[in-house]
Amino acid sequence: MVYEPSEEKRLILSNIEEFAKRKIEPISKKVDEEDHIPEELYMEMKDHGLMSLLIPEVYGGLGLDTITYSKVLEIMGRYSGGIALSLEAHNSLGLNHVFLFGNDEMRRMVIDYTLKNARPVAWALTEQTSGTDAKNMNTTYKKDGGKYIINGSKIFITHGVSARYIVIMAKGERGISAFLLDGESPGLERNKLHGKMGVRGSDTAEIILRDVEVPEENIIGNEGEGFRQAMKILEGGRIAIAAIALGLAQASLDYSIDYAKQRKAFGNTISQFEGIQFYLADIATNIQASRLLIEHAAELYDRGLPARKEISMAKYFASQVAMDASRMAIQIHGGYGYFRDFGIERYLRDSKLMEIGEGTNEVQKMIIAKELLK
Template sequence: MNFELTKEQEMTRKMVRDFAEEKIAPRAIDIDKNSEFPVDLFKEMGELGLLGIPFPEEYGGSGGDTVTYALAVEEIGRVCGSTGLSYAAAVSLGASPLYYFGTEEQKQEFLVPLAKGEGLASFGLTEPNAGSDAGGTQTKAVLEGDHYVLNGEKSWITNAEYARSITITAQAGKREDGKNIISAFIVPKDTPGMTIRSDYDKMGVRGSNTSEIVLEDVKVPKENILGDPKKGFGQFLHTLDGGRISIAALAVGIAQASLDRALAYAKERKQFGEPISKFQAIQFKLADMAMEVELARNMVLKAAWLKDEGKPFTKESAYAKLFASETAFRSANQAIQIHGGYGYMREFEVERFLRDAKLLEIGEGTSEIQRMVIARQLGC
């Protein structure tokens, strides 16, 4: 593994950092406070090519790699968890399955506009009664002539209200052993019978759109089934493996922001006649935070590098997602502690970091599920 970033990776990181600091950071408090989905920022991110980083130019992308994409997610997450989550979901969950499994026609019709930044997409896996056990999906797809008819419900789907298309998983028959066949269907946003509601009042990532989807006799052309109809289950496991790298990168961004804020505050805040950074109790917190951020970032880059090299990365992406999300939560918590009472106030932002970080221990597989994935990879 080469530990030096390429010139292109460094350039993209700088470009995204400049954009994040100039355009996103000044709005982060309001985005959270008003649960405002920043449509205009996504338009600009699309124009900068950020929504197409890991996709080839022939599909409207920027022809970058997973490492570059992870660096971009980190930089956005560093200033705004909400924008970071919607960005990561748009690329890793919305566009990536179309790239991995779509036919050439599907890529042209559905992926190209996403990679060019002309729209967002979502991935609808979770249901009211199928969360960690996503294989227990109850949404049904029945083939009728030249189209499938979908009925069911999906919960907490990121970006759905603003999506151009939503990839929806559904039971589409039974295997010989009696288990459900799960397939994935590309459902264009304006398809009749699909109702999208965004009424959730969330603890964190409040500016990221999270929607409930109700499907009532939704007709989807047969050609909109994604890839091999019998392999939907494997498809979403692979999609989640990749998505976990981006959630981990977002967590590194929040952890880094927590460290930056805590360090700056500790140097400035005086008690007992000296800056609190002179107290060993505070120094040890900062030292632990710095070490964990460094380790989490290395784990993200290793998982991304493995993916780019075409090597197995399931275990490493679970390591990265688990460790980085728990690091983000711990770092944000310590940042609040170092800020004392000020840390409890919205304007100092570290309380938002904690609320946003909590989601990262839940979405795209909870911490418990990551430990199960790792144990399975160990042969347990």
């Protein structure tokens, strides 16, 4: 299969590429250094449809299919891993959970708020003692008349401080359920975590819940459906993480090619040396393989076909390629690649999260093996 976007989607991707080049590239270094994405950029991204990429047009979104959505995140990954991750966490996880499993009233409330205020929706699953092992979470809920009472804590939550709405998973008598939580609820404490290695920009937080009351109409779906919902959301999220990794790898390759054509040593540009050429050939081949894995997984996902194995393959492989490509880029740039001013080392720091987020690569290999051995 060769991805051939329609003329409408081609125009969308072209406009987003132009926006990223004009608005994101000039501030990407500052976003990384200050670990902050300006609020005005979120407003501009909202105006370009980037805050509602998967939401159907009838609700005011772009209504992209998963393949085209992955192309958007690949573009963003080339210019800023931090901003790309912010968009992924909002579109793939928080907002998408509400849209796929919430009722129509909930959907419209959250989508309308997002389109008006350009504030991301957070998604809270991970805890200090249960990341991949989500069924063993300690955050609990209980029904109390016309409301639910939630107690517990979550960790490493993207937009956990800035979000007005948070999708949160908690365990009760009927299993794990998902709730839409107002970020201004009494009893909710949100603490920003500092010192991220990479993908800097969006806030990452610890969330503590002490007898937080949630109206019964804010349960997403039915009681006990939260785990199944979360696993579905994570499948789409893994495709998105793979796409960001692909963008990071492509940027590393592009910078390396440009530098190798200019840098001279021993009377020749280093692009003439076989060792450098082999670096570039290996990474370019693996980038193309990543792209095809992502497109195949996205197509299966959009068609509603079984895709767990293919999604995990795409995420596992693309994230490894991003790490390899960024290491190669630093090696080719030599001492310049090691210093922040040149901007190359950021791709290595950003790429590392791609091997961790939305399920570590070890988990992806477990999924692949399980599917193979069925």
